[in-house]
Amino acid sequence: MHPFHEYGRHITRRHFFARGSHALGWAALASLTGSGVLRGPNIATASDAKPNLAHFPGKAKHIIYLHMVGGPAQMDLYDYKPAMDRFFDQDLPESIRMGQRLTTMTSGQKRFPVAPSKFKFAQYGQSGMWVSELLPWTAKMVDDMCFVRSMHTEAINHEPAITYIQTGNMNTGRPCLGAWMSYGLGSLNEDLPTFVVLVANPTNTEQVQAISARLWSSGYLPGTHAGVSFRSAGDPILYLNNPPGVPAEIRRQTLDGLKALNELNYQTLHDPETETRIEQYELAFRMQSSVPDLTNIASEPESTFTLYGDDAKKPGTFANTALLARRLVERGVRFVQIYHNNWDTHSNVAGRLPDQCRDVDQACYGLIQDLKHRGLLDSTLVIWGGEFGRTIYSQGGLSKENYGRDHHPRCFTIWMAGGGIKSGTVYGETDDFSYNIVADPVHLHDFHATILHLLGFDHRRFTVNYQGLDQRLTGVEPAQVVKALLA
């Protein structure tokens, strides 16, 4: 008899629970491993023990977070300011600016001339949301969406600002939202990571900002909760494909041999890590077929591409990542983070913003309608937004036809849809200059608290002890769930 078959699994309940005896270890095991390990044939009770730390049943089981890197200009897209037309090229009144901190890119400017949006706006839907002409597809679905025009942050430069909205802290080294979700809710699938990152290539690349793996790091949470970046070119997951000349059957054969040898080793030393390693190799093998299946969009009917736009056929486009996001969520991935770059319009708003909007407009529409038709929208929270807003005053040259806008942390617009969010909502208000918030401010910590609430967490109690402190996504300052946004 083959030694492998002689060997019976030696996992006892004791050593199993010893592995999972503290919460971190438990969730760690559950994340990348999927629940497969927990459902091994001899562990009848394991699947009962869901690695779910939620405080109450949440409505959102998945999140698709569409981050517009660079900071979209809210007054050119969603925050309609008709009063600005008569302020063209007049200085921003000091009563509005109130000595506020500026980036050193414009702090040296002698003047701060108002640049009214050159784009036309109209009202849509039951909610009567004003939407710019640049977003005709989005305009069609405002009643599926919830707009927050009163987001604010303290960060005014990209690196700290992106880090802040992703991790709740401007300094690096903290877990991001996706890692928190993976840690708190664990995996829903056996063949894919819990938290996936997709980086979309913008059509226009005039002012692309840096994004780095630190943004999807797990910080002080176990590394298994870090995002796994799927690539648009080459293997979607690094090293996924077998070497040339190695078909799946040969890989299977070598893994069988490897497994048998590892089992023999386990029999000698009884190291539980060896058992885990055997399982991880099996999961790797399953991923080798599940991931290509995921990214093989050729199986989609033509109607999908009518919905998302033809761009969705092209790897690396925003539309393509949006479609992949739906396919990931369908397969049980918890958190899909998409980055779309080049929204940093310091100059040439007229030339660039239309390109940016074209990249995302129809795809966002397609994604939300698609989720809706598949019955996934109720359990999937979709978030769209940047790391800060932009100034009403022009950076650099100003004409009626073209202008630039600097970073502006004091107000910006985001939208959400699905996942327990109240659709058809328009929340928060800014002054005529889209400079200061005049009603219902939502700090990014409030935004995080609200998201956690949708996932089933009280943000104050969803903590992990690190360096003796109970660390949480929403930091130490008070933060509130914005109840008005909840369905």
Added chain:
Amino acid sequence: MRLFFLFSIAMIAGTAQADDAILYNRDVRPILAETCFNCHGPDAASRRADLRLDLREVAIEFEAIVPGKPDESAAIHRIFSTDPDEVMPPPNERKQLTPEQKDLLKRWVAAGAPYETHWSYVPPVRPALPAVKNSNWVRNPIDAFILAQLEANGLEPAPEADRRTLARRLSLDLTGLPPEPAVVTAFLKDESPDAYERLVDRLLDSPHWGEHRGRYWLDAARYADTHGIHFDNFREIWAYRDWVIDAFNRNLPFDEFSIEQLAGDLLPNPTLEQRIATGFHRCNITTNEGGVIAEEYAVMYARDRTETTAWVWLGMTMNCATCHDHKFDPITQREVYEMSAFFNNTTQAVMDGNIKDTPPVVMVPPSEDRARWDALGPEIAAAKKRVDDRRAAARTEFERILSAGRPEDLAPVGSPEGLVFHAPLDDGTTDQVAVTIDGQVATTQASAALAAEPGHVASSAYRSAAGVTLEFPAVGDFDKDQGFSYGAWIKLSAADQSGAALARMDDQNGFRGWDLWIESGRPGTHIINTWDGDALKVVANEPLKAGQWSHVLVTYDGTGKASGVRVYVNGTPQGTRVQRDQLTSTIRATTPFKLAQRSTQSRLDGVALQDVRIYGRALTDGEVSQVATDARAAYLVARPADRRSDAEKDELFAWWLEAKDQPYRDAIAKLAALQNEQDAIKARSTVAYVQQERTEPPTAYVLFRGDYDKRREQVQPGTPAILPCLADDLPKNRLGLARWLFLPDQPLTARVTVNRFWQELFGVGIVSTPSDFGVAGELPSHPELLDWLAVEFRENGWDIKKFFKLLVTSATYRQAAVTTPLKLERDVQNRLLSRGPRFRMDAEMVRDYALAASGLLSPKIGGPSVKPYQPDGVWEAVAMIGSNTREYRRDSGESLYCRSLYTFWKRSAPPASLDIFNAPSREVCTVRRERTNTPLQALVTLNDPQFVEAARNLAQNALLRGGDSNDGRLDYLAERLLCRPFAARELVVLRDSLDGLSAYYAAHADDAEKLLAVGESKPDPTLDASTLAAWTMLTNALLNLDEALTK
């Protein structure tokens, strides 16, 4: 888990203490810290009712605690209260006390409520060795401490591991590499009683020791090859990495090792090495993002340096007290800023400039050049002095020659070889221009009367003017593969003039040809097939002075590259900017050579020209200098003495020295040789990022909530009050701080350091939170052992090799890794060390192991970081456009096979295969890596070309050197991967696997070819491809064995 540790610690303590004794540090403080200190602890800002429970006298003063009288103690009363308005903690607090905890606190107060200073702030003293039953097992004092605790827990140590296992473990722990099979064999055969110690010594002497120890240290130092933020551009700082390796190899004692890194620049007369060491605190991440506010980042940099120092040497989480006083440890916010003041006095600018050598930096010649480099400075100074001396001495001789008027002494040197065209342009008064073409004198008719101008090398010069053309059809017809040179004396009439001074260029045919080009006064050249795709363009950085004569000459060496073009002004090569550097096709133009214009355009009018020369080869530096001076000298010599000004006489003297005076020429040649040597070393050198102190004394500000723009009081450098004082005789700067870390009564440095070393070998430290020895950190699993080791390390002069030898020669370390059900129950994490250390190797070791086993590993130590295999797009996916680390261009040859600590580390996208195995991003200090076990790791070691290529090379070696039988070849593999032969039951699996693979590749030759083509190295052509492919896949699987990946 925590309870488990407490339990086990209670067991050790049980050997010395009565079982029911309550110890504050062990039993009480953890409860108070967890539940009470948040509102009644060190942080003044969050304190309620002014009550502190962390200070005994305050607790007693407030009658919260009445020692010996729990019933009168308000604290005890309130924790047992059932009144929601009274009970503590308040009912809405998340942290509540368990009945056992309440009871314990009550008993503690009843026993008199004794407090203790937190253990880690009490200087360690060498404890007595505990008594043990099985004293035969004890090899050195470490074992007594370990065994006492094992016995208290009813466990026995594991048997000693076999020699093969020990050889592998030792080699991996001391060098990071598997042992050479010969080393294992020698060890097996060595019957001397000190065989083990000798193997240890041998490994400690290996140059790979420094690489391996250095790798751990580089995590702590957050060393990487890019700046980190925004553009994340290249940072040339590897000299520091090499210093670390070398410091471990020469066993620099840990105190000196530390002081040099923190403050080497402040030591008296610091050596270059000591300055390189200060790169430690230049490894932090920096920015150059437009729009940032400098002060914000200056604060961030100082904070990073403070936190890193505190983590690495003190095990203190100072980062927790930047916004408020520490919640647990007796560190105030003010003290953190006093510490940060030490690092707040750098001359380094906030913006890194996106350059590779952000100042302050020093030049670092390669070590083999170091002695010569040091000698060159004085030698060059002496050579310069000889030149100056000769110049002074020669003046009299020159005056004598000049007055004697012997023409042969002052005759021009003459033109270098290869003059193909010469137009003196020494008579601007006629439209007949005399020239020499290929040695033949000819006269050319200008298109109109020339304009005259006072000359520089003859009395009258030619001045270009609109409407006048001067052309020579057969002149200057070169192709791109020919070297040639062209130049003239030129005087511009305006500073920003642009146009062609000399040209054979067809501006109607893609600008084919060449020119001597003036661009806004800057001399340069075009050499063109078709502008602008197939052309060279090089322009000098400095403009010519308008209204002044300059000699301009361009040489081109016929290589088709911009590097083959040099621009000279007055005989001196100029710094240039290359604007085009792509020339592949002919440059021959059919239009004539013209002065002051191209074939039809780009006129350079109002410019005076003389002495136009074209050579049919590239002149050397010396020849150009000669051409630039000779004509002028001849002109001055010819002039009557009474018509020479003093300045002209000086000019003539300078010419005479360089052209005629042999002693001077010899002195100059000697100087030039030395300078060339110096330049050559400079070109081979790297830079080191160093720390440099401003002249004023350091200070910092307390920042409200840690915000850079909310300054409160100014503070001076200082150390926390809980630790020994910064003695008066220590300077109040980084050097004082560094020395303070090594004061005899410093409680933390030695403990924290030995704990980290312990962690490197055993996987987990005696304190499992190596950066936090404070109240919130984990308590030590073996407190007495930790103190014993700390004292031992310090008293042995901080000798690192000696310390590691102590660790690895213990019986504890030598145990087999085998476990038992009882041990899995009582010691699942092996914190009690009931068996030998066994854990998955770190990222770098996994890769190095495969390279070493396959024979591919490069033995090279140090040097610039390398770029081995990495999947396409890893950098591109995250990098900014314009970042110079956006495009990953992998190296070839030896650089593919260097040890992993030399892999180029881009912070925003760390080396992909290492990252997957938990290598940190190196953005911040890391003193403990995670160790996960994921499917992504399996994919790396199965599919990464680096591993596939290593498998193929190892398989090939097995086929070539493992004998003719399959079992012999399998043994060869086992020896290299596992340091042991395969067992019979393993061979059953392997033969079966090999049969399957062989059958497949025998039937699929094309797949075999494809597999063998992975990697840059080539397979041995004498081997049968399908056999090698089958063995490659078998080896690929073996490289993935749990045993191969595990120490």
